[in-house]
Structures are given as C-alpha cells and as structure tokens.
Amino acid sequence: MSTSSTRRGPGRPKGGRVVADRETLLAGAAEVIRSQGPDVTMDDIAAGASVTKPILYRTIGDKAALVTALAEWIIDDLNRAVNAASRAAPDPRAAFGASIRAYLHGVDADRNLYLFVNAAAPGSDEFRRLVDRSSAAMISGFSSARARAGLDPEVAPAWAWSIVGTLQIVATMWLRDDGRDLDTLAREVSELLWSGLAPTLDPPPSARDRTPGA
Amino acid sequence: MSTSSTRRGPGRPKGGRVVADRETLLAGAAEVIRSQGPDVTMDDIAAGASVTKPILYRTIGDKAALVTALAEWIIDDLNRAVNAASRAAPDPRAAFGASIRAYLHGVDADRNLYLFVNAAAPGSDEFRRLVDRSSAAMISGFSSARARAGLDPEVAPAWAWSIVGTLQIVATMWLRDDGRDLDTLAREVSELLWSGLAPTLDPPPSARDRTPGA
DNA sequence: GCCGCAATTTACTTGGAGTAGATTTTTTTT
DNA sequence: AAAAAAAATCTACTCCAAGTAAATTGCGGC
Numbered sequence: 001m002s003t004s005s006t007r008r009g010p011g012r013p014k015g016g017r018v019v020a021d022r023e024t025l026l027a028g029a030a031e032v033i034r035s036q037g038p039d040v041t042m043d044d045i046a047a048g049a050s051v052t053k054p055i056l057y058r059t060i061g062d063k064a065a066l067v068t069a070l071a072e073w074i075i076d077d078l079n080r081a082v083n084a085a086s087r088a089a090p091d092p093r094a095a096f097g098a099s100i101r102a103y104l105h106g107v108d109a110d111r112n113l114y115l116f117v118n119a120a121a122p123g124s125d126e127f128r129r130l131v132d133r134s135s136a137a138m139i140s141g142f143s144s145a146r147a148r149a150g151l152d153p154e155v156a157p158a159w160a161w162s163i164v165g166t167l168q169i170v171a172t173m174w175l176r177d178d179g180r181d182l183d184t185l186a187r188e189v190s191e192l193l194w195s196g197l198a199p200t201l202d203p204p205p206s207a208r209d210r211t212p213g214a
Numbered sequence: 215m216s217t218s219s220t221r222r223g224p225g226r227p228k229g230g231r232v233v234a235d236r237e238t239l240l241a242g243a244a245e246v247i248r249s250q251g252p253d254v255t256m257d258d259i260a261a262g263a264s265v266t267k268p269i270l271y272r273t274i275g276d277k278a279a280l281v282t283a284l285a286e287w288i289i290d291d292l293n294r295a296v297n298a299a300s301r302a303a304p305d306p307r308a309a310f311g312a313s314i315r316a317y318l319h320g321v322d323a324d325r326n327l328y329l330f331v332n333a334a335a336p337g338s339d340e341f342r343r344l345v346d347r348s349s350a351a352m353i354s355g356f357s358s359a360r361a362r363a364g365l366d367p368e369v370a371p372a373w374a375w376s377i378v379g380t381l382q383i384v385a386t387m388w389l390r391d392d393g394r395d396l397d398t399l400a401r402e403v404s405e406l407l408w409s410g411l412a413p414t415l416d417p418p419p420s421a422r423d424r425t426p427g428a
Numbered sequence: 429g430c431c432g433c434a435a436t437t438t439a440c441t442t443g444g445a446g447t448a449g450a451t452t453t454t455t456t457t458t
Numbered sequence: 459a460a461a462a463a464a465a466a467t468c469t470a471c472t473c474c475a476a477g478t479a480a481a482t483t484g485c486g487g488c
Contacts, residue, residue, distance in 0.1 A: 255443085255444055255445085256444075256445065256446085257444075257445090267445090267446080267447095268446090268447075268448095271445090271446065271447080276445075276446070277445070277446090
C-alpha cells in the first residue's frame, strides 16, 4: 500500500503533487478501520493511510468530521442494499422484511466500520447528523405512503427515527454476542414493526384457538 | 453542602468516620450532573461532591462504573413511572400508550442525567449493560404475553431491544430540538409500535373509502 | 541566483481519565 | 504505654489520544 520505499522527510513533496486527496484518504481510513477494528486512534489511521496526522486533519477535519464522512458512506451503502432487496420483493410485506434483512446483513458485512461510526455518543451532534441521514429517505417514503392511505403524514419523522433506533440497537446488540441466526432476528424485528404489538398484547379472541400459521 | 469550613489535609479523617459512602456519593454525582450538564468531568464530579478524585474512584469505580450505577437509578425510575402509568390504564392499548408517554416525560424531567448516561457509545460494554437492564422487564413481559396468546415467545428479546432503541433515539432526537409536543410524539410512536406499518404500507382495500376509525 | 509561497513533517500542547506515593490518624500488638 | 501496622485521605503525578504550531523543504516568479 505504501506509495514509495523512500522515507519522506519534511518539506513539500517532489512532483508538485499533493500527497493524497480526500477520497483516497477516506478510503484508506476505512481500510484501516476495517482491518484494525473500531478502536483505532487518529494516529493509527494516519499511519495506516501512509500520511501524517496534520495532513489527515487538514484534508478531512477532526474526528467528528471523519466519522460523519464515513457514516455517509456506509449509510448510503446500506440504503442501496435495502432498496435493491426491497424492489426485488413481490409485495409490501415481503419488501419490508427483505429490507430489514438486507440492512442487518450489510452491517454484518462491514462490522468494524459500522462500530466505528456508531461510537458517537447518542447525545452528540454527529449522532444527530447520522440519524438524520439514515432517516431522510424513510421519512419521505412514509410520508407519501401515509398520504396515499388517507392517513396523517405527520408521523413520518417519528416513525423513521423509531426504525433507525430499532435497527441500530438490534444490530449493535447482535454484533456483540452473535449467537443467534441473523435471518431469524430480521424476521422477528420485521414482525414487530409490520404488525405491531396488538396481536400479542391484545389478541383477538379467536387467536388462542388457532395455530399461528401464515 | 460542604461538610466543614476547615480545609482537610491528607491523612485519615478524625472521627474514624469515612468521608462519604457510596450512596451519598452517587447522589452527589447525580446532583452535579443535573446542575452542570452531561459534559462534566470526573474532576467536576469529585469537586462538586466535596470529595477528591481518588475517593471517588475508590468508592464507585471508574467512569463506566459511575455511568452504570446512575443508569440503574434512572432506568429504575423510568420503569416505576411506566408501570404506574400502565396500571392506571383501562385497556392494553391505552396502557401501552401511557407507558410510552410516561417514559418520554420521565426523560424530559431528568434530561441531563439521561444524556450523561447515554453518552456511552453504542459499541461499548456499558451500553450493553444499559440495554440489558432496560429491556429485562419487557422481555419477561413479552415472553409471557406471547405464550399466553399461543405465539412464539422467542421474539421477546428482539422486540424489547427494538422498543428500547426506539425510545432511546426518539428521546435523544427530541431533546435536541424540542420543537414538537411530547404527547403528540408519544402518540405517534405508540401508533407505530402498536399497529405496525401494515395499515400504512399495505392498507386494506376498504381503508381508502372509510374514515380511519377502529 | 534569490525570495516568497505551498506542502509537508516533527514535535509540541492540551485535557481528561486514572493512579502512585506521601501524610496523617486509628487500631493493634507487645 | 510505646511502637508498629493498618486504614483513609490528599497531592501530584502518569498516560493516552486529540488536535496544533513551528520548523523544514521544494516550487515558481523576478
């Protein structure tokens, strides 16, 4: 990965060329995080990206900015996966289930980066930005779906937050002791969010006499 | 609040009495956090509790331990409020709505402490403990409710996590720009978790012709 | 050929978590 | 009763990671 074998000293680089542009640096940072885990320091990241710390700070900004930038990456990735899974499904219910499943599998596939990005404290500004970006697409989707169904669209933001929060915590908890099967977990979460608690906490009288099929 | 006007020096205190016990210290820490905000340092907390840092560390443990201890406090408080609200409701649906509402109002009433406790990164061990404690009661509740309804009780942990995650993120986002009315927000969240997305995303054909009552 | 500007690195400062060791009082032992 | 051991405390430190300032070198204009 090193650009050259000669040890760089201080001073402007030889070819008039800048050491690394923003995209390259972000990619390098992501790679370091993937291989060394979510607890890497800014020194680690700079070193791993073959760059010194001031360069990293000058090009990308402080740690919060790095988190935000990488968060955008991974969120957009997850959104793409979710959209693809959703479109391939035959009906709304299946689409929703497939979306949840795709999200969790996406997190699983990029654990370290997900954990790095989610190291932001829930009270922080980065966290807020992260949630905003995660929920933006959902908000407009819910909003128009509610309107289409003749229902109040005002609920959209709260609902999107709910789902983001659900996915975030389920993913995090699952990542720590990965005992359970991911698809099962996805199914369970889908069932709650799709059908709600009513069938469980206030079951129709007939429910106790039947088997829980379909 | 200061125990005495004489400046303490080093050495074992006069009366054979220890300077502060754990409970007193936790209460003092909570008070400091409430008045100075969630960004207080351990020095601030020690000073505010009229104690030196090593005492704080010896009596309570490190910062993670402090967070955990205070988290238990606030979680137990919230649980009490939720249970009281739930019991006073006439039917399951109302009980659930009242629970959500009580939780959010409880958070609102102790903002700083809630933010302090929720400064734990989602990837951390404290976070996990926090979630575990928050969800314990719900898990057993859901589990038995599911069994009673003749349904699979295995979903209980995932469902409890979902609800904890939902509440956490909704509370956090709401705390930052408190524009909306808290009761409205609670109602919106309740609607999602109680009835699910189905009525919105896959409305029964009749839904567009009727008013959305019962 | 020399001077200012640009890009980089080295080496620092800062701030908060956590700790070691000095200091004083109580308790126990002889 | 004196001295040694133990207990409880405070001062002052270390350590680590984030972020920055100043020194160092190369490039272009005159």
